[in-house]
Amino acid sequence: MDGCLHCVFTWQKACSIFHTQGWKHLRRSFSTEKVIHKDHSLPNPSWSKDLRLLFDQFMKKCEDGSWKHLPSSECKVPQRIHSFKTYFLDSKPVKEDQLSQARPFTRSYEVGQGFEYAMFYNEDEKRTVCLFQGGPYLEGPPGFLHGGALATMIDTTLGVCTISCMGLFMTANLNINFKSPIPLCSVVVISSQLDKVEGRKVFVSCNVRSVDEKTLHSDATGLFIKLDPEKSLT
Numbered sequence: 001m002d003g004c005l006h007c008v009f010t011w012q013k014a015c016s017i018f019h020t021q022g023w024k025h026l027r028r029s030f031s032t033e034k035v036i037h038k039d040h041s042l043p044n045p046s047w048s049k050d051l052r053l054l055f056d057q058f059m060k061k062c063e064d065g066s067w068k069h070l071p072s073s074e075c076k077v078p079q080r081i082h083s084f085k086t087y088f089l090d091s092k093p094v095k096e097d098q099l100s101q102a103r104p105f106t107r108s109y110e111v112g113q114g115f116e117y118a119m120f121y122n123e124d125e126k127r128t129v130c131l132f133q134g135g136p137y138l139e140g141p142p143g144f145l146h147g148g149a150l151a152t153m154i155d156t157t158l159g160v161c162t163i164s165c166m167g168l169f170m171t172a173n174l175n176i177n178f179k180s181p182i183p184l185c186s187v188v189v190i191s192s193q194l195d196k197v198e199g200r201k202v203f204v205s206c207n208v209r210s211v212d213e214k215t216l217h218s219d220a221t222g223l224f225i226k227l228d229p230e231k232s233l234t
């Protein structure tokens with residue numbers, strides 16, 4: 001955990017405050033108070049046995065320090081958001097009343113209905129694993145997970161992999177092969193890794209497998225670009 005901000009704070013809340021109230025407010029939140037928010041990446045009653053077992057297995061792997069659970073209380077992000085401020089500080093691309101409604105997409109459903117997931121990060125191997133259970137509101141074909149919901153989790157996992165390794169980036173390109181449909185409410189493992197860095201470009205990839213690893217549901221590659229402070233996003 002980075003040194004100077006010893007607060008417990010959700011990544012999601014950080015994004016929300018950052019987007020709705022701006023960088024100054026986010027910075028104030030960190031400099032004047034310790035804010036404690038619920039960690040959404042811990043087991044809850046909606047988690048299936050598979051998800052709990054996998055979560056426990058990965059928590060065990062964390063004991064020797066090789067893997068790290070990435071809780072909602074991750075502290076690194078606000079410092080890394082610093083590099084974003086150039087882009088958002090003075091721009092108002094979205095109306096205030098709309099921004100006040102904003103919330104992180106993957107945490108915007110009731111518990112158990114949408115995206116239930118936990119992520120783990122291995123710094124040495126530059127890998128991030130996401131244990132994902134897609135709830136009933138994420139249906140695509142009857143009884144199966146919507147491809148867009150999987151794309152969201154792939155983007156998020158690759159994004160976290162990139163951000164954990166390299167700082168703040170945005171997705172420029174995402175290529176997904178959907179190989180086998182995912183039964184709704186089942187658990188899959190999204191295993192991602194950083195493949196290559198070329199200047200501002202980071203190439204990452206992942207595969208999505210069933211819990212027993214026998215089914216390859218999907219594989220994907222992503223290109224993330226480090227933002228150029230000289231350019232505005234809006």
Ligand SMILES: CCCCCC/C=C\CCCCCCCC(=O)SCCNC(=O)CCNC(=O)[C@H](O)C(C)(C)COP(=O)(O)OP(=O)(O)OC[C@H]1O[C@@H](n2cnc3c(N)ncnc32)[C@H](O)[C@@H]1OP(=O)(O)O
Binds near residue numbers: 156163173199
């Ligand atoms: C506020 C942040 C809070 C963060 C907190 C994190 C919390 C939780 C983590 C969750 C993780 C979630 C991850 C979700 C990620 C997203 O979904 S981001 C949203 C979707 N993406 C976008 O909206 C991006 C839109 N695009 C852009 O803004 C820009 O195109 C860009 C910023 C990506 C790049 O623009 P620019 O900086 O001008 O780059 P360029 O100079 O044009 O290009 C640089 C090099 O990259 C190559 N390149 C660019 N785009 C592509 C592409 N699509 N495909 C292939 N290559 C591309 C380009 O050719 C340049 O290459 P060279 O340098 O010439 O070799």
